[in-house]
Amino acid sequence: MNLPNTxxxxxxxxxxxxxxxxxxxxxxxxxxxxxxxxxxxLTDWLDGYLARKLNQITDLGKFLDPLVDKLLVLAxxxxxxxxxxxxxxxxxxxxxxxxAIAGWRVNQTTIxxxxxxxxxxxxxxxxxxxxxxxxxxxxxxxxxxxAFWISVILTIVSGIIYLIPVKTSIE
Numbered sequence: 001m002n003l004p005n006t007x008x009x010x011x012x013x014x015x016x017x018x019x020x021x022x023x024x025x026x027x028x029x030x031x032x033x034x035x036x037x038x039x040x041x042l043t044d045w046l047d048g049y050l051a052r053k054l055n056q057i058t059d060l061g062k063f064l065d066p067l068v069d070k071l072l073v074l075a076x077x078x079x080x081x082x083x084x085x086x087x088x089x090x091x092x093x094x095x096x097x098x099x100a101i102a103g104w105r106v107n108q109t110t111i112x113x114x115x116x117x118x119x120x121x122x123x124x125x126x127x128x129x130x131x132x133x134x135x136x137x138x139x140x141x142x143x144x145x146x147a148f149w150i151s152v153i154l155t156i157v158s159g160i161i162y163l164i165p166v167k168t169s170i171e
Contacts, residue, residue, distance in 0.1 A: 004051035005061050007043050011068050014040045015075050022079040022133070030135040033076075037133060040072050041126045070098045073125050080132050086145070090152045094125070097159040104163060117158035124151035 001009070014036045021033040047065060051057045077091045128151040131144035 002051075002056040002058065002061075003054065004047040004056050005058065005064060007047040007050065008061060008065050008068050011040045011043050011072055015071060019075055019079055022076060022083070027135045030133055034130060034133045037072075037076065037126075037129060044069060044072075044122075067102075069122060070102075073122075073129065074098070076129050076133065080129075085132050086148050090148060093152050094155050097155050101159060101162055115158075115161065117154070117161045121151065121154040121158040124154045127151070 018033050018036045018040075021029045021036070024030075044065070047061070051061055074091070074095060077086070077094065080086050081088045081091050124147065128144065128147035131140065131147050134140070134144075
């Protein structure tokens with residue numbers, strides 16, 4: 001376990017606190033959840049940066065990082081469904097895409113990193129979850145729901161692009 005993989009694994013430790021806080025209806029709990037979620041999201045960038053900078057990219061990291069990312073996104077989304085902030089079928093689309101990509105990756109001989117669409121999907125999910133967690137009202141509630149649906153659309157698009165084989169031209 002190198003430093004980047006340790007940071008990746010440590011993101012898992014925030015999930016129980018995040019889930020516990022999301023069930024607490026106080027404003028303070030929501031802000032604490034937002035902070036926990038954003039710190040975990042930022043460490044996703046940090047572990048990748050360190051892995052590249054320290055030349056510590058490993059197959060374990062390539063496997064563990066996207067898995068932890070999915071858990072960090074899906075765990076709060078499931079609670080947000082349960083407390084009635086978003087519909088389950090939108091989260092099902094996200095879950096289905098993630099399972100499809102994970103299943104597809106099992107048969108690959110090499111594990112590739114995320115492309116720009118995968119990164120946009122992840123960023124949009126982080127923004128949507130953040131807006132859904134933060135205790136704001138009025139226009140922000142509408143913005144949060146719109147951000148959620150944008151993330152669902154980007155999830156679909158990135159999944160399709162990931163699964164379409166790249167055509168190479170022979171000259």
